[in-house]
Amino acid sequence: MPSSNIKINPEALEIYHKIKSGEYLRLLLNKIRPLKWYFIGATILIFLLTAISVGRSLSSKTTQKITPPVIDITTPTSVPQKTSVFGQLKRNIQSFSTALPDPAIPLFDNNISL
Amino acid sequence: MKKTLPALLLFIFISLSSTSASADSKSDYEYQLSQYRRSYTEFTQLKRDYLQNRTLDNQQKSIIIAKQALLARDLAKAAYARYLTDLITQHNTNYVGFESTLTRLSSAVSFYTLNSTRSQAIATPADLKTFSDEYVLASIIPDRSFYYGQEAAKLAQLIRFHLDAQKIFDSIRPKITQDGQPIPLKARLQEIPILAEEINQKIATQAALIIPKVEEKPISGNDYFSEKIKTLTQIRSLQTELVDLLVDIDLNYAQL
Numbered sequence: 376m377p378s379s380n381i382k383i384n385p386e387a388l389e390i391y392h393k394i395k396s397g398e399y400l401r402l403l404l405n406k407i408r409p410l411k412w413y414f415i416g417a418t419i420l421i422f423l424l425t426a427i428s429v430g431r432s433l434s435s436k437t438t439q440k441i442t443p444p445v446i447d448i449t450t451p452t453s454v455p456q457k458t459s460v461f462g463q464l465k466r467n468i469q470s471f472s473t474a475l476p477d478p479a480i481p482l483f484d485n486n487i488s489l
Numbered sequence: 490m491k492k493t494l495p496a497l498l499l500f501i502f503i504s505l506s507s508t509s510a511s512a513d514s515k516s517d518y519e520y521q522l523s524q525y526r527r528s529y530t531e532f533t534q535l536k537r538d539y540l541q542n543r544t545l546d547n548q549q550k551s552i553i554i555a556k557q558a559l560l561a562r563d564l565a566k567a568a569y570a571r572y573l574t575d576l577i578t579q580h581n582t583n584y585v586g587f588e589s590t591l592t593r594l595s596s597a598v599s600f601y602t603l604n605s606t607r608s609q610a611i612a613t614p615a616d617l618k619t620f621s622d623e624y625v626l627a628s629i630i631p632d633r634s635f636y637y638g639q640e641a642a643k644l645a646q647l648i649r650f651h652l653d654a655q656k657i658f659d660s661i662r663p664k665i666t667q668d669g670q671p672i673p674l675k676a677r678l679q680e681i682p683i684l685a686e687e688i689n690q691k692i693a694t695q696a697a698l699i700i701p702k703v704e705e706k707p708i709s710g711n712d713y714f715s716e717k718i719k720t721l722t723q724i725r726s727l728q729t730e731l732v733d734l735l736v737d738i739d740l741n742y743a744q745l
Contacts, residue, residue: 457740457744459735459736459739459740460657460660460661460739461654461657461732461735461736461739462736464650464653464654464657464732465729465732465733465736467650467653468650468725468728468729468732469729471646471647471650471725473643473718473721473722473725474718475639475640475643475711475714475717475718475721476636476639476711476714477639477642477643478572480569480635480636480639481522481565481569483525483562483565483566483632484529484558484562485621485624485625485628485632486621486622486624486625487529487532487555487558487559487562487617487621488555488614488617488618488621489536489539489540489548489551489552489555489614489617489618
């Protein structure tokens with residue numbers, strides 16, 4: 376028959392009770408709370424780095440190369456410019472000045488006397 | 490020797506005159522105008538001296554330079570009238586409506602030429618006054634011809650455009666006057682004579698108004714031209730419309 380004489384360390388028992396009551400957890404949370412945003416930021420960074428590494432490992436496994444689509448560049452067809460036989464006449468009419476007098480009428484003294 | 494010297498001077502004068510005459514009317518006018526301006530400036534200076542110090546010597550000097558100014562003035566006016574005549578006739582329109590204006594300009598040239606020689610007989614201040622008093626009245630009609638010439642020259646240019654349009658249109662007409670003309674072409678061909686007639690009417694009306702019935706006073710200032718400029722602008726707009734129509738016919742029907 377086994378002996379029931381078990382020695383329990385009282386300090387350990389105290390620690391046990393503190394863990395059980397959640398006192399240690401509260402202490403830990405109180406220490407962590409001011410650093411909350413650092414932890415959130417680090418978590419996001421770790422998540423992104425993990426996602427990139429997963430994506431890279433997946434892309435290295437596939438052999439199919441993906442290339443960007445070729446943009447269809449169409450060159451305009453050269454249309455010969457038609458010129459009218461009235462072109463010069465049209466330009467002459469457009470440049471015709473209706474201003475009068477043209478040339479200016481000079482001033483003359485009609486009453487030259489002493 | 491006494492006979493050869495005047496002959497030599499006459500030869501030099503004729504040579505210089507012929508050189509001047511061979512130049513075109515514009516450069517001749519510019520030269521004569523510069524001569525007048527120079528003479529007139531000298532005259533005003535000597536006249537001032539004479540009015541301040543009425544000596545016989547100053548009077549004689551003033552009379553001599555006044556005669557030079559009179560000569561230069563009438564030669565410049567005659568040259569200007571000839572220049573305007575050239576501006577009208579250079580377009581080779583042979584337009585009947587300009588005959589009266591050309592006659593006026595020709596008469597003006599005769600008037601100024603006659604007075605350029607008449608003025609050289611002036612000997613005293615009294616002669617000069619009599620001459621100028623008569624000249625002020627007699628020059629009203631010849632001086633007005635400058636204004637008529639201005640307008641006729643502009644109209645002549647517009648008539649030239651009209652004649653050129655007609656000539657070019659006649660050259661492309663065989664290409665478009667065939668059977669089975671498209672409806673839009675027919676419509677455009679119907680518009681042409683209507684527009685051309687409208688332009689002709691406006692030019693004829695304006696040409697008939699160049700010389701007014703009443704010519705009592707001298708014309709001064711540029712207000713005289715304000716209504717005439719409006720009409721010229723209207724004619725130019727109609728010609729632009731006509732030539733746009735002709736360009737459309739040429740590009741879309743004649744050149745196909």
